[in-house]
Amino acid sequence: xxxxxxxxxxxxxxxxALTLALALAYYAGAATIPQSMLADAVGPDGLPKSYxxxxxxxSLMLIARALLVRQAEPASTPVLTPAQxxxxxxxxxxxxxxxxxPGEPKRQGTPxxxxxxxxxxxxxxxxxxxxxxxLGYALCIAALIATTALxxxxxxxxxxxVVAVLGAAFFYLMFVRVLAIPExxxxxxxxxx
Amino acid sequence: xxxxxxxxxxxPIIPAAFAGVAWGILGGALPGISPSISMALLLPFTYxxxxxxxxxxxxxxxxxxxxxxxxxxxLIRTPGTNSAAATLLDGYAMKQQGRAGxxxxxxxxxxxxxxIAGLAMMxxxxxxxxxxxxxxQPTSYFALGVLGLSAIASLSGDSLIKGLMAGTMxxxxxxxxxxxxxxxxxxxxxxPELLSGIPPIxxxxxxxxxxxxxxxxxxxxxxxxxxxxARIVFPSRATWRRIAIPQAIGSVVGLIEGVTPxxxxxxxxxxxYNEARRWSRHREEFGHxxxxxxxxxxxxxxxxxxxxxxxxxxxxxxxxxxxxxxxGGFLIQGLIPGPMLFVEHGAxxxxxYLGLGVAIVALVVVGYLIMPPCIWLVxxxxxxxxxxxxxxxxxxxxxxxxSLFQVGITLGFGVLGYIxxxxxxxxxxMVLGVVLGFMVESNYRRAxxxxxxxxxxxVQDPISAGLLAVAALFIIVGVLRHWREGRRPAAAxxxxxxxxxxxxxxxxxx
Numbered sequence: 001x002x003x004x005x006x007x008x009x010x011x012x013x014x015x016x017a018l019t020l021a022l023a024l025a026y027y028a029g030a031a032t033i034p035q036s037m038l039a040d041a042v043g044p045d046g047l048p049k050s051y052x053x054x055x056x057x058x059s060l061m062l063i064a065r066a067l068l069v070r071q072a073e074p075a076s077t078p079v080l081t082p083a084q085x086x087x088x089x090x091x092x093x094x095x096x097x098x099x100x101x102p103g104e105p106k107r108q109g110t111p112x113x114x115x116x117x118x119x120x121x122x123x124x125x126x127x128x129x130x131x132x133x134x135l136g137y138a139l140c141i142a143a144l145i146a147t148t149a150l151x152x153x154x155x156x157x158x159x160x161x162v163v164a165v166l167g168a169a170f171f172y173l174m175f176v177r178v179l180a181i182p183e184x185x186x187x188x189x190x191x192x193x
Numbered sequence: 194x195x196x197x198x199x200x201x202x203x204x205p206i207i208p209a210a211f212a213g214v215a216w217g218i219l220g221g222a223l224p225g226i227s228p229s230i231s232m233a234l235l236l237p238f239t240y241x242x243x244x245x246x247x248x249x250x251x252x253x254x255x256x257x258x259x260x261x262x263x264x265x266x267x268l269i270r271t272p273g274t275n276s277a278a279a280t281l282l283d284g285y286a287m288k289q290q291g292r293a294g295x296x297x298x299x300x301x302x303x304x305x306x307x308x309i310a311g312l313a314m315m316x317x318x319x320x321x322x323x324x325x326x327x328x329x330q331p332t333s334y335f336a337l338g339v340l341g342l343s344a345i346a347s348l349s350g351d352s353l354i355k356g357l358m359a360g361t362m363x364x365x366x367x368x369x370x371x372x373x374x375x376x377x378x379x380x381x382x383x384x385p386e387l388l389s390g391i392p393p394i395x396x397x398x399x400x401x402x403x404x405x406x407x408x409x410x411x412x413x414x415x416x417x418x419x420x421x422x423a424r425i426v427f428p429s430r431a432t433w434r435r436i437a438i439p440q441a442i443g444s445v446v447g448l449i450e451g452v453t454p455x456x457x458x459x460x461x462x463x464x465x466y467n468e469a470r471r472w473s474r475h476r477e478e479f480g481h482x483x484x485x486x487x488x489x490x491x492x493x494x495x496x497x498x499x500x501x502x503x504x505x506x507x508x509x510x511x512x513x514x515x516x517x518x519x520x521g522g523f524l525i526q527g528l529i530p531g532p533m534l535f536v537e538h539g540a541x542x543x544x545x546y547l548g549l550g551v552a553i554v555a556l557v558v559v560g561y562l563i564m565p566p567c568i569w570l571v572x573x574x575x576x577x578x579x580x581x582x583x584x585x586x587x588x589x590x591x592x593x594x595x596s597l598f599q600v601g602i603t604l605g606f607g608v609l610g611y612i613x614x615x616x617x618x619x620x621x622x623m624v625l626g627v628v629l630g631f632m633v634e635s636n637y638r639r640a641x642x643x644x645x646x647x648x649x650x651x652v653q654d655p656i657s658a659g660l661l662a663v664a665a666l667f668i669i670v671g672v673l674r675h676w677r678e679g680r681r682p683a684a685a686x687x688x689x690x691x692x693x694x695x696x697x698x699x700x701x702x703x
Binding site for chain 1: 302354357370586607617618638641
């Protein structure tokens with residue numbers, strides 16, 4: 001049964017399994033919510049437990065659908081001449097290819113490759129977050145701009161360095177000076193320069 | 194009238210409207226940046242702003258972005274927004290015929306017409322709807338929240354189950370923090386930064402902006418625009434005569450679709466395209482450079498950008514991703530959209546109307562001026578654009594409460610958003626759950642306390658009973674629609690625009 005799953009079915013199976021695990025974990029967490037003397041009939045744990053139960057039930061429905069429902073056969077199409085069929089197919093494919101919505105950009109590589117690429121950018125963000133209290137905003141934002149651009153395929157160059165520095169200066173001016181946001185200064189003030 | 198003029202010139206409404214339109218056009222013109230992302234990027238900056246300026250800025254951004262999406266659709270065959278995909282059908286064909294300027298002009302002025310129609314409807318309908326709210330009690334507020342959540346049935350795209358799952362996960366996120374009745378800590382893991390829960394802005398920025406950046410890491414570069422072909426041409430008299438009826442059709446479709454939760458600009462633009470073609474005397478030109486094929490969808494999607502705000506302002510129920518982000522903007526300012534907004538902050542609503550009116554004028558002015566920088570920006574190497582947007586998002590989120598923890602939370606929601614996209618889980622139901630969860634739970638429990646645990650209170654209150662009945666209707670209609678679509682075998686090829694309308698309209702609601 002598992003080997004006959006379509007791609008959509010496999011995706012739904014994974015989705016259902018993940019959300020079922022989330023529902024179980026959430027219910028377990030809700031069960032640890034302390035009861036209060038001020039509690040009403042529902043209590044602080046009432047709705048969280050209900051949400052977990054609903055999510056669990058929906059997850060099981062999705063898993064069942066993924067395992068049991070077959071895709072429908074395509075309906076019979078109207079009879080077209082070969083030239084008409086070819087023209088319609090070309091026109092539809094052409095327009096559909098061009099009209100890809102921005103939420104689903106034309107992407108390269110397999111899903112695993114795409115996920116690795118996304119994980120890489122996430123890692124860049126995490127490193128920025130960890131370095132920020134130590135190295136300060138200006139330096140970190142310049143490094144973030146440069147690293148992201150390099151990660152996206154630009155070659156190291158003087159131009160990239162200049163863009164990163166100017167970009168950092170712009171962000172520093174905008175956030176720290178104009179908007180007066182107290183971005184982390186890092187260890188630099190302790191040097192008493 | 195004098196009072197309105199005084200307000201216009203003594204508050205920052207005019208600069209906010211112009212800035213919002215400019216930002217929206219730039220954001221909409223960049224493939225991959227939807228109106229909701231353009232607005233989400235601005236959210237952190239609205240902290241500390243004048244409330245009127247903040248809401249006008251966000252509303253004008255939505256309006257500008259709906260037009261901005263047509264620019265790359267016409268010039269490089271890549272819609273900047275979902276709703277511009279309908280404009281692409283004839284817009285790019287006109288560009289290939291050397292008529293890009295004409296196409297851009299039709300798009301711009303049809304956007305103005307749609308915007309005027311949408312604003313008029315917004316002003317006429319919003320306040321009367323909100324007057325009912327003066328009689329609201331906890332039972333009514335609970336029912337209102339349920340009505341908002343019931344929109345999930347029509348916002349779930351291809352899968353009702355997945356929409357409900359996403360909505361439930363949103364409610365689960367909303368439960369994090371302090372219990373609204375007893376003050377008990379829930380899911381805080383002894384972290385003081387979670388005591389006040391997870392601000393909806395972090396969820397929205399993470400889901401919309403950061404997950405999109407993660408997707409863009411493996412996206413191909415888009416085609417570059419030729420700046421020489423990008424001068425807007427004012428439509429001739431003959432063209433105006435020809436596009437008048439399609440603009441009217443587009444405006445009407447946009448007015449209706451905008452107030453319907455889940456419909457949004459994409460569905461409106463394709464419906465308008467189909468209707469304009471049905472009523473056209475030059476049907477054969479559609480798809481090959483018909484001015485009507487641009488006028489109708491552009492009028493529709495800008496009308497929608499106004500009328501989609503009606504349920505959000507009057508009832509506190511966002512019917513689209515962009516309306517949800519605007520709701521976030523209101524919450525940042527301490528304004529609660531919905532029934533009490535007109536009572537407690539009526540002046541700000543008036544300022545929003547004024548600002549959106551100024552935005553229509555701004556669209557014409559900025560539309561001409563911003564074309565060269567717009568083309569320049571679209572032609573920048575994608576790595577630089579991504580780097581700057583990533584820096585902007587991370588800096589902006591830190592600015593919310595000066596918290597690195599919150600930046601981490603936002604990155605986490607970016608990961609969640611990426612996984613949701615892979616698993617085809619829709620975003621908007623989750624956002625609805627996060628935004629409405631507190632209202633639903635707190636009023637539900639409050640109502641039960643007041644009625645000594647008697648559930649009949651929810652139907653004895655006529656407003657609550659009415660809202661719950663409408664919610665039930667939404668759910669039944671949504672379930673029936675999904676059931677019918679599930680039973681229908683894969684359809685024979687229909688007219689291209691209808692195919693695209695059905696296909697793209699059920700995806701992300703801009």
